[in-house]
Amino acid sequence: MGRFVGHGELGASWLLEVSKDTLKRDPGMKKVCIIGTGQTEVGEHWDKSILHLAHEAVTSALLDAHVESVDALFVGNMLSGALSGQENLAAAVADFSGLRNIEAIKTEAACASGAAALRMGYTAVASGLHDRVLVLGVEKMTNTLGHDTTAALGMAADAVYETFQGVSFTALNALMMQRYVWQYDVPDTGLAGFSINAHRNGCHNPHAMFRHAITEEDYSRSRVISSPLCVLDSSPICDGAAAVVLCAAGSSSLSDGSRYVAPVTILGSAAATDTLAVHDRSDPLRLAAVELSTQQALAQAGAGLDNVDFLELHDAFSILGAMSLEAVGYAEPGTGWRYAMDGYIDIEGDLPVSTQGGLKSRGHPVGATGVYQAVEAVKQLQGLAGPNQVPNAALGMIQNIGGSGASVYTHILGI
Amino acid sequence: MFVPSSWRTRHQRYSLIGEVCPACDKHIFPPRDVCPHCDQPAGPAHKFNGTGMVFSYTTLFQPPAGFESQAPYVVALVQLDEGPMLTAQLTDVEAEEVEIGMKVEMVPRKLMEDGPQGQVHYCYKFRPLWAKAAQAGASV
Numbered sequence: 001m002g003r004f005v006g007h008g009e010l011g012a013s014w015l016l017e018v019s020k021d022t023l024k025r026d027p028g029m030k031k032v033c034i035i036g037t038g039q040t041e042v043g044e045h046w047d048k049s050i051l052h053l054a055h056e057a058v059t060s061a062l063l064d065a066h067v068e069s070v071d072a073l074f075v076g077n078m079l080s081g082a083l084s085g086q087e088n089l090a091a092a093v094a095d096f097s098g099l100r101n102i103e104a105i106k107t108e109a110a111c112a113s114g115a116a117a118l119r120m121g122y123t124a125v126a127s128g129l130h131d132r133v134l135v136l137g138v139e140k141m142t143n144t145l146g147h148d149t150t151a152a153l154g155m156a157a158d159a160v161y162e163t164f165q166g167v168s169f170t171a172l173n174a175l176m177m178q179r180y181v182w183q184y185d186v187p188d189t190g191l192a193g194f195s196i197n198a199h200r201n202g203c204h205n206p207h208a209m210f211r212h213a214i215t216e217e218d219y220s221r222s223r224v225i226s227s228p229l230c231v232l233d234s235s236p237i238c239d240g241a242a243a244v245v246l247c248a249a250g251s252s253s254l255s256d257g258s259r260y261v262a263p264v265t266i267l268g269s270a271a272a273t274d275t276l277a278v279h280d281r282s283d284p285l286r287l288a289a290v291e292l293s294t295q296q297a298l299a300q301a302g303a304g305l306d307n308v309d310f311l312e313l314h315d316a317f318s319i320l321g322a323m324s325l326e327a328v329g330y331a332e333p334g335t336g337w338r339y340a341m342d343g344y345i346d347i348e349g350d351l352p353v354s355t356q357g358g359l360k361s362r363g364h365p366v367g368a369t370g371v372y373q374a375v376e377a378v379k380q381l382q383g384l385a386g387p388n389q390v391p392n393a394a395l396g397m398i399q400n401i402g403g404s405g406a407s408v409y410t411h412i413l414g415i
Numbered sequence: 416m417f418v419p420s421s422w423r424t425r426h427q428r429y430s431l432i433g434e435v436c437p438a439c440d441k442h443i444f445p446p447r448d449v450c451p452h453c454d455q456p457a458g459p460a461h462k463f464n465g466t467g468m469v470f471s472y473t474t475l476f477q478p479p480a481g482f483e484s485q486a487p488y489v490v491a492l493v494q495l496d497e498g499p500m501l502t503a504q505l506t507d508v509e510a511e512e513v514e515i516g517m518k519v520e521m522v523p524r525k526l527m528e529d530g531p532q533g534q535v536h537y538c539y540k541f542r543p544l545w546a547k548a549a550q551a552g553a554s555v
Binding site: 147150154162163164166168170174175182223227228278279 | 416420424445451470471472473474475476477478479480481482483485488490491492499500501502503504510515526527536538
């Protein structure tokens with residue numbers, strides 16, 4: 001297999017065509033920088049509430065940015081109501097974390113809630129409405145027992161025509177995986193490469209939930225959750241919080257003592273939607289919202305696929321890794337799984353993927369994931385990614401998928 | 416499922432009532448206000464004939480709350496003969512007998528109960544066409 005087939009061109013032949021109007025970026029918008037990051041270890045934090053987790057990430061992000069206050073707080077979260085009995089979450093976090101009285105709001109887009117909050121924060125600063133904002137992603141999933149958490153996650157799907165049929169969120173991904181494996185003649189361990197890569201990288205991430213490597217043999221012996229999908233295809237149920245501080249380029253925030261000499265800039269931010277239910281997609285193996293948001297974000301950044309030095313994709317299940325590589329434009333339909341087998345997505349490969357463990361190994365505290373991706377991308381771009389450092393990383397793409405493809409947020413970060 | 420929601424959706428869940436779009440003639444299931452194919456107002460009711468094909472399937476070993484006692488059970492993406500696809504449980508078939516492309520037909524079945532005092536929910540499930548034939552043979 002040669003170089004990626006996408007060859008850095010926007011809109012490879014198999015992708016949806018994007019309306020030209022959506023590719024424009026208003027020249028009057030401000031450049032948005034990330035001047036501080038914070039994250040908790042991902043895991044089963046039985047000793048911490050959702051507010052304690054949030055506070056930990058908020059505090060470390062503010063400390064990292066060398067600021068004490070922000071104009072507004074955007075909180076990405078999916079399940080605080082269902083699993084902690086707490087709505088009005090953004091006000092609760094502001095109150096608990098010493099940010100009382102500022103504007104605060106929660107954004108919900110299922111598993112993409114974190115990236116949705118990032119985009120809300122981005123638009124607030126880019127528009128000039130606010131000078132400096134805090135974006136937090138937080139999820140507390142271990143307050144409840146497995147069946148209840150599984151049922152709550154199912155709320156990302158169509159309530160009557162998917163969830164009510166007894167389908168778990170994992171089962172929806174298993175339905176896509178079964179068809180993909182059948183249609184493209186993928187061997188039994190064909191998708192294992194995504195999980196093996198994620199765990200290999202997660203070993204070196206002190207914030208990752210799983211810091212151990214796995215082998216193809218481990219994968220093939222793994223317990224089946226929803227056939228053919230097994231435990232080692234799946235991201236874990238876990239708790240975590242991550243935060244970033246955003247400010248406008250040229251803002252006084254940048255000279256307030258921030259140690260970020262050359263801050264990371266958000267070069268592209270785009271969102272798209274698709275049918276809520278998998279069965280309503282014209283092709284259930286195609287992620288149209290990934291195709292659209294990727295092309296829009298790259299166009300804003302003035303970049304092509306070949307310019308992307310690493311990709312944090314939404315590997316909640318290994319099948320999504322394969323389908324994402326295809327929808328982003330790197331691989332033709334039905335070939336995405338091969339890239340994980342051939343070393344292309346390794347740290348040393350052509351396109352490093354899930355460089356800090358991804359959703360599989362770092363963990364997937366659903367509403368927090370999109371912000372973890374941003375934190376990890378900032379570390380890559382600043383050369384602070386430790387043993388998982390991608391050499392000369394200057395441009396990274398982060399992608400967060402809500403539901404089985406219904407809400408997708410793509411951001412391009414650069415330095 | 417909430418009782419009013421269950422009542423509102425009874426026709427589609429018990430009898431596979433969908434729609435035909437007057438603008439583009441596509442069949443739509445479940446019924447909705449806007450045709451997903453041409454974005455025009457969705458059309459008059461249409462009763463689907465209930466036969467279709469398994470597009471994909473999975474056996475759940477870790478079910479969501481409310482379905483614990485039924486596991487393992489098989490759920491499929493079923494492509495109806497008239498076009499639309501839906502998600503439904505398969506019945507009258509062993510998990511290892513299911514395969515992609517298998518012809519199936521709709522049967523109304525009990526889906527779940529809201530506890531011993533709660534509502535019993537019925538819904539469409541699908542069974543292999545050969546299960547119907549076997550049943551007919553047994554009753555002769």
